[in-house]
Amino acid sequence: MGQIAFWSPYSGSGQTSSIAAIAAALSSEYHIRCLIAQTKNRxxxxxxxxxxxINNFSRTLGHVSGSRNVSGxxxxxxxxxxxxGKLEGGAVKNNTQIIEQGRLDILSSSxxxxxxxxxxxxxLIRTIFDQASKYYNVILLDLPAGDGSEISRKLIASSDVVVICLPQSRRSLDAYFEKKNWPSTLNSKKTVLLFTQHDPHSKYKAVNITRKYKSPKGLIVPYNTTFKDSVNDGDTKGFYKANKAAERRHPNYDFVFEVQRAxxxxxxxxxxxxxTKRIDAEERGAS
Incomplete structure (x- = not known):
């Protein structure tokens, strides 16, 4: 239904961890089917x-001699x-891995x-995600950075929204706002700014950036040490579930609040x- 591409002028922006955080929030808070995918090689x-x-044994095509024939x-x-020429039906879904049953799948990178x-x-990759959109409500794509990737250009062109991931780096900020390393397909797209790994004490905090470059306000994913550790441990989903109801004084509150807002x-x-897609409080507590 909706394809959202995440792109940055340069690599190392915190783009991937931001997608992971937002995907964890979507799958925990909303009745939607979401697919995430990274289109870089290896x-x-x-x-x-x-x-x-990730449940590697969730996509089962059948049983042979008591063992599973697993797709994924x-x-x-x-x-x-x-x-x-056989890309149809559940071809994409059947080759994903489940993160949250019925809500969040991942298509492994090449x-x-x-x-x-x-x-x-x-x-072909663009066609694959066009096909995936027939099943998934939301597709989040982690694209190669810069303007040198044809995959990025094609998927930016086919996306409904492009999220521009900008760290607090003068190089990246200038590159974006001065349209350096700028895929031409961005010119006609709806874009949303996302300030990644955001430090509110930096001179390059979001409010100063938008003032300096005369740009619309953007979304924020704050820098959070506990979250970064959870990503490194492969436990992004666990971090979100443990902190989604954090109280205002909790050290992870600001992070979760901004991710939920995004x-x-x-x-x-x-x-x-x-x-209307929001999961009610009782069901969220049980999930």
């Missing part, structure tokens, strides 16, 4: 951030299906060693009513 950072939650080989498997070969498949706004941006 890059498993997003998958690793949920490694404690990610983007490479779906690319093979697409090349065979094991292709040659980045050029993966880039050459950009049209998740809500992004749903609204793609036309999903965040109020």
């Amino acid at each position: 890059e498993s950072t997003l998958e690793h951030s949920f490694s404690r939650s 080989t990610g983007l490479d498997a779906v690319l093979r299906i697409a090349r065979s 094991d292709q060693k040659d980045a050029k070969k993966l880039e050459e498949a950009s049209d 998740a809500k706004q992004l749903l609204d941006e793609i036309g999903i009513d965040s109020k």
